[in-house]
Amino acid sequence: MIYVSRQEHFNAAHKLYNPSWTEERNKEVFGPCANTNWHGHNYDLIVTVKGQPDPETGFVIDLKQLSTLIREHIVDQVDHKNLNLDVPFMKDQLASTENLVVAFWQILVREIPKISGAQLHCIKLYETPRNFVEYYGE
Numbered sequence: 001m002i003y004v005s006r007q008e009h010f011n012a013a014h015k016l017y018n019p020s021w022t023e024e025r026n027k028e029v030f031g032p033c034a035n036t037n038w039h040g041h042n043y044d045l046i047v048t049v050k051g052q053p054d055p056e057t058g059f060v061i062d063l064k065q066l067s068t069l070i071r072e073h074i075v076d077q078v079d080h081k082n083l084n085l086d087v088p089f090m091k092d093q094l095a096s097t098e099n100l101v102v103a104f105w106q107i108l109v110r111e112i113p114k115i116s117g118a119q120l121h122c123i124k125l126y127e128t129p130r131n132f133v134e135y136y137g138e
Contacts, residue, residue: 003121004060005048008070010079013040014095017084038082044126045074047108051118061116069115073107101125101135109137 015038016030026034033039047070051060078087083095089107093099101123109120126132 001050002053002060003048003050004063004066004118005046006063006066006070008045008047008067008075010043010045010075011040012043012078012081012083013038014083015039016094016096018094038084041127043078045070045104046122046124046126047120048122048124049112049116049118050121051116054117061112061118065115066112069111070108073111074104097125097127097131097133098135101133105135105137 015035016033017026018029021029047066049061049066053060077089078100081087083090083100089103090100093103104123104125105120108123112118112120120137122134122136124132124134
């Protein structure tokens, strides 16, 4: 099995805030991430697929096509947006990196088979250089 990854980048704002909690509880749990006026991140998204190379191209997946797919279905939907307010697939969800990566998975697992026989293996989403989430669809 061969694993192939593509990295993309986007910027987005969000706030972590549970509306069923008090302001004090939100600040206690989420700290500055519960800021009333939002805060932003420079996200790095790494999408990994797996499969066998096509005998005619030697590719598991055409990375140009994968990049276009990620940009159209993910990056264009979230880049320079407020994840809490502007992104339909995040409606009624806490805009955590964990929930965001699951939403990305649901989109990509549906779209990748349209361009390749490769399988989605992992999504890694960096919120900061030191904080990231990995998701394997489980």
